Amino acid sequence: MQRGKGMKFVGDSRIKATNKMPNVPKDYSEYPGKTEAFWPNFLLKEWMVGAVFLIGYLILTVSEAAPLERQADPTDTTYIPVPDWYFLSMYQLLKYEFASGPWNIVGALIMPGIAMGALMLVPFMDTSKERKPFKRPLPTAFMLLAFAAMFYLTWESVKNHDWEKAAKQGAIVEKVEVEFDTESEGYQIYAGSSCIGCHGNAFEGGLGLTLIDTGLTAAEIEEIAHNGRGDMGPGLWKGTDEDLKVLAEFIEGLKSKE
Known part of the structure; x- marks a missing residue:
């Protein structure tokens, strides 16, 4: 019969263990500069560096507002x-x-x-x-x-x-609204032309500039329609001169709500 065979050891919670080792990191003095204890040495350094960067990001977030733009x-x-x-x-x-x-x-x-x-x-x-x-x-x-x-x-x-x-x-700009009659001859000409694709259904602008409060006369609007201006190239108007005259007068009267 082998020694200890069949023996059972029962622990008693009332008796404190005497051989319990404290949670002390291993001694790495034999490897200077090569490695170190993960806890607490290495982990503490990681936490300290992470905390510095986190605080820096939070300060930047608070001090600099998010650069918002207009609606896509x-x-x-x-x-x-x-x-x-x-x-x-x-x-x-x-x-x-x-x-x-x-x-x-x-x-x-x-x-x-x-x-x-x-x-x-x-x-x-x-x-x-x-x-x-x-x-x-x-x-x-x-x-x-x-x-x-x-x-x-x-x-x-x-x-x-x-x-x-x-x-x-x-740039975020305040939306300008204007009242107009969708049944008027001027709007019907506008809706049937290529102008609406760039200047919007309500003249608010898009690819082109807004047509509200332009400050232009009907004659100046006709000239721009023929010869272009800025990013708007010449020869975009494909309708008749009579329709353009009606449309120019209509656009001249587009005024924003007060």
């Missing part, structure tokens, strides 16, 4: 969209000939996929335990290349974007 209009093809800053590099990449148009899949999927795949494979290609960047040339080179590409593309996107024009296009 799918019919406005002249609006120049721009993504948030962290997507500007991708936005700029899709502007190049080799990554846009028929090659759009290259800029949208293939190139980003290769870049992300390379970054994901770096830990498997470099198994060194060194922490100093110059002793780990492969991951350091990959990270520097990725940072340089993102920095350059972001810079080019910011530099080449027409921010002043975009601000005007996205």
Whole structure:
């Protein structure tokens, strides 16, 4: 019969354990600068750094209001969209000939996929335990290349974007309303022309400017319809001169509600 076979040990909750070890991290003094205890040393540092960044983001959120723009209009093809800053590099990449148009899949999927795949494979290609960047040339080179590409593309996107024009296009403006008779001859001519596609059903504007409170005379409106002005090109009016005269007089009388 083997010693201890068949014996059972019963614990007593009234007796405190004498061999219970305190929750003390292991001694890593044999590996100076190589590693440290996860709890509490490493985790505490992570929490402290995270708290600093979180507080910084909260301060920026409170101090800087969100840049809101006017309500999205799918019919406005002249609006120049721009993504948030962290997507500007991708936005700029899709502007190049080799990554846009028929090659759009290259800029949208293939190139980003290769870049992300390379970054994901770096830990498997470099198994060194060194922490100093110059002793780990492969991951350091990959990270520097990725940072340089993102920095350059972001810079080019910011530099080449027409921010002043975009601000005007996205500006929130007070909606101006006007009373008009939809059965009048002037509105019927307007509704049957190409003008309504740019200036809106209620003359509020869209692709084109608002036609309310223009301050223009009927003669000036006729001249603009023939010769164009600003972004409005010449020769857009396809109707008769008689209809244009009626329409111009109608638009001249469009005044906003007081």
